[in-house]
Amino acid sequence: MKKLLVSLIIGLFACASFALAYDDVPPDSPYFYAVEYLRMNDVFPEQRLFKPDTLITKSDFIRYLVKLNNPEFKAEGKIKLPFKDTNDNSTYAPYFDEAIKLGILDKRDEKAEPYKKLDLMEALRLLFHSQSIPIPTRYVYSEMPYKDLKNNKAAIPLVMRAMEFDLITPQKLDYVGIYRRISKAEAARMIYKMDLVNLKSPSSDSDATGLDIFDLPLQKIISTYQLIQSNFVDRDKLDSDAIADKAMRAMTETLDDPYSAYLNPKENQAFSDDLDGQIEGIGAYLAVEEETGKITIVSPMKSSPAEKAGILPGDVIKKVDDLDISGLTLYEVVNKIKGPKGTSVSLTLDRNGGAVTVNVIRDVIIIKALEYEVKNDNVMVVRLAEFNSNAASELQEVSEIVSNNPKIKGVILDLRNNPGGLLDAAIKVLGFFLPANSEAVIISYNYFNYTQATAGKGDLSSYPLIVLINKGSASASEIVAGAIKDHGKGKIIGETSFGKGTVQEVNYFLDNSSLKLTVARWLTPKGHDIQKNGITPDIEVIKGTGTMADEQMERALFEIDKMTR
Numbered sequence: 001m002k003k004l005l006v007s008l009i010i011g012l013f014a015c016a017s018f019a020l021a022y023d024d025v026p027p028d029s030p031y032f033y034a035v036e037y038l039r040m041n042d043v044f045p046e047q048r049l050f051k052p053d054t055l056i057t058k059s060d061f062i063r064y065l066v067k068l069n070n071p072e073f074k075a076e077g078k079i080k081l082p083f084k085d086t087n088d089n090s091t092y093a094p095y096f097d098e099a100i101k102l103g104i105l106d107k108r109d110e111k112a113e114p115y116k117k118l119d120l121m122e123a124l125r126l127l128f129h130s131q132s133i134p135i136p137t138r139y140v141y142s143e144m145p146y147k148d149l150k151n152n153k154a155a156i157p158l159v160m161r162a163m164e165f166d167l168i169t170p171q172k173l174d175y176v177g178i179y180r181r182i183s184k185a186e187a188a189r190m191i192y193k194m195d196l197v198n199l200k201s202p203s204s205d206s207d208a209t210g211l212d213i214f215d216l217p218l219q220k221i222i223s224t225y226q227l228i229q230s231n232f233v234d235r236d237k238l239d240s241d242a243i244a245d246k247a248m249r250a251m252t253e254t255l256d257d258p259y260s261a262y263l264n265p266k267e268n269q270a271f272s273d274d275l276d277g278q279i280e281g282i283g284a285y286l287a288v289e290e291e292t293g294k295i296t297i298v299s300p301m302k303s304s305p306a307e308k309a310g311i312l313p314g315d316v317i318k319k320v321d322d323l324d325i326s327g328l329t330l331y332e333v334v335n336k337i338k339g340p341k342g343t344s345v346s347l348t349l350d351r352n353g354g355a356v357t358v359n360v361i362r363d364v365i366i367i368k369a370l371e372y373e374v375k376n377d378n379v380m381v382v383r384l385a386e387f388n389s390n391a392a393s394e395l396q397e398v399s400e401i402v403s404n405n406p407k408i409k410g411v412i413l414d415l416r417n418n419p420g421g422l423l424d425a426a427i428k429v430l431g432f433f434l435p436a437n438s439e440a441v442i443i444s445y446n447y448f449n450y451t452q453a454t455a456g457k458g459d460l461s462s463y464p465l466i467v468l469i470n471k472g473s474a475s476a477s478e479i480v481a482g483a484i485k486d487h488g489k490g491k492i493i494g495e496t497s498f499g500k501g502t503v504q505e506v507n508y509f510l511d512n513s514s515l516k517l518t519v520a521r522w523l524t525p526k527g528h529d530i531q532k533n534g535i536t537p538d539i540e541v542i543k544g545t546g547t548m549a550d551e552q553m554e555r556a557l558f559e560i561d562k563m564t565r
Contacts, residue, residue, distance in 0.1 A: 022035065073098055147175055252515070315350070342362065387422050479522060
C-alpha cells in the first residue's frame with residue numbers, strides 16, 4: 001500500500017478543536033482518528049452521517065483500499081471485468097479494475113462477490129494483498145490459545161500478522177472472532193492502522209509528515225532529493241524517475257544479497273514474462289553465488305538451445321558477447337542474454353578453471369513443468385523441470401496413470417537441474433508424496449516462524465520413492481527433497497544440491513517497477529538450514545564425464561527394484 005504522508009494529519013489530531021465531518025463519529029469515538037484520516041484522503045464522500053455500525057461490503061472495502069493505494073485514481077473509462085457476478089456499468093467496477101492492477105483482487109477468480117458482507121478473515125486477506133504481504137494457505141502450528149482458530153489453521157498467520165501490526169484485538173482471551181462480519185468503522189480502523197505501520201502515532205516524536213525525526217538516514221535521503229530538485233543548477237534537465245531508479249538500485253545493492261533487487265519497469269516486465277511460461281532466449285537458469293557474486297548456470301533446460309550448445313551446470317559466465325559482466329546484476333545479465341528468436345549470443349564461460357566460448361542461437365522457450373515415462377514396465381519416472389503453476393495439475397495426471405496401472409510398483413522423482421520456482425507449487429507436489437497435513441517446510445521470518453503443511457491426500461505416498469538431485473537442484477527442489485528425506489518417505493540419490501534456502505517477495509510499484517526482496521529463510525521440517533549447504537543425498541552418485549550412461553538413474557532403478565521386491 002502506498003503510504004500517504006499527509007502533512008495535516010498529525011498536527012490536526014493533536015488540536016483541541018475539530019472540524020467534524022460526521023455527526024455520528026464524535027471526537028471521543030474510538031474510530032474518530034481512523035475515519036478522519038480516510039476522510040481527509042478523499043476516501044469517503046462528504047456527508048453528515050458515516051453510519052459506523054453498518055456492515056461493510058466487499059465493494060466498499062476495496063474502494064477504500066484503492067483510494068489509499070492510488071490517491072490520484074479517477075473512476076472513469078470503459079471497464080471490462082473478468083468476474084461472472086460483477087456489472088461493468090456499476091459504480092464499483094472501476095475500483096475492482098484498479099484493484100486487479102494493484103494485486104488486491106485476482107482476475108483468475110471466477111467470482112468477486114461485490115455485495116458480500118465482509119468477515120474479519122476476508123478483510124485481512126484483502127488488506128494484506130494490498131500490502132503485498134505473503135500469507136500461507138495451510139501449515140501446522142501449536143499452542144494457539146484461540147478456540148475459533150483450531151478448525152481454521154489458515155487463519156493463524158493472518159491473525160499473527162494482524163496482531164503484530166495492532167490491526168485487530170481478540171474479543172476474548174481465547175476467542176478472536178474471525179468469522180464475524182465487520183462494520184464500516186472497524187474497516188476504517190484496520191486500514192488506518194495498516195497505513196500507519198511505517199508512520200508514528202500522534203503522540204510520538206514525528207514531524208508534520210509523520211516521519212520519525214530521529215530516523216536520520218531516512219531524513220538524509222529525503223533532504224538530498226529535495227535539495228537536488230530545488231537547488232541544482234540544471235534542475236530543469238533532471239530526470240526524477242532516473243534519480244529514483246538509481247537510488248533504489250543502490251539501496252538494494254548495499255544489502256549484499258544476490259536475490260534482492262530493484263527492477264525498473266522494463267526489467268520487471270521481462271521478469272513477469274518469464275513467469276508466464278514462454279520466453280525468447282537460450283533456455284538456461286542462472287543464479288548468483290552468494291560468497292563470490294559470480295553469475296552461474298544452475299542448469300540448462302532440457303532440449304534448449306543452451307543444452308544443445310553444450311552449456312553445463314556450474315559454468316560461470318564471464319562475458320556476454322564482448323561485454324565483461326563484472327559488476328552487473330543478475331537481472332542485467334539475464335536481459336543481455338535474452339533476445340529475439342534466431343539471433344545469436346556468445347557466452348564466455350569459466351568451466352573448472354578453464355575458459356570456454358559458446359555461441360547459442362536464441363529460440364522461443366516453452367517451459368513445460370514435467371515429463372514422464374514408465375521404465376522396466378513397473379517404475380514411473382517423473383522428470384520435474386520446474387515448480388510453476390502447472391506442476392501440480394500435470395502431476396495429478398501422472399498420479400491417475402499410476403493408480404490405474406497395477407504393474408507400477410514404484411516412483412522415481414527426477415529433480416536434477418530443477419532450479420525451483422513457486423513455493424506453493426512445491427507444497428502441492430509434496431502433497432502427492434506425503435500423507436495429508438504433513439509438515440512440509442518451516443518459513444522463518446524476522447518476527448516469527450511458521451510450519452507450512454501439505455494439503456494433498458498423499459495419492460502416491462504408499463509407493464516406494466526415489467528422488468534424484470544434483471548441484472542444479474535448487475530452492476523449491478530442495479524443499480521437496482528435504483521434506484521427503486526428513487519424513488523418511490524415500491531415498492535421495494545423486495549429488496549435494498545447490499543450497500538456496502531463502503524466500504523472496506516481490507513488491508510492485510505504481511509505475512510498474514518492483515522490489516524483489518529476501519524476506520525469510522526456509523528450513524526442512526526437522527529444522528535443517530540448507531542455505532549454502534544444500535541437501536545431502538542418502539546415496540551419493542557423482543555423474544561421470546566422458547560417458548553417455550546415466551549412472552544416477554541406473555542406481556535409482558537398482559535401489560527401487562530392491563524396495564519393491
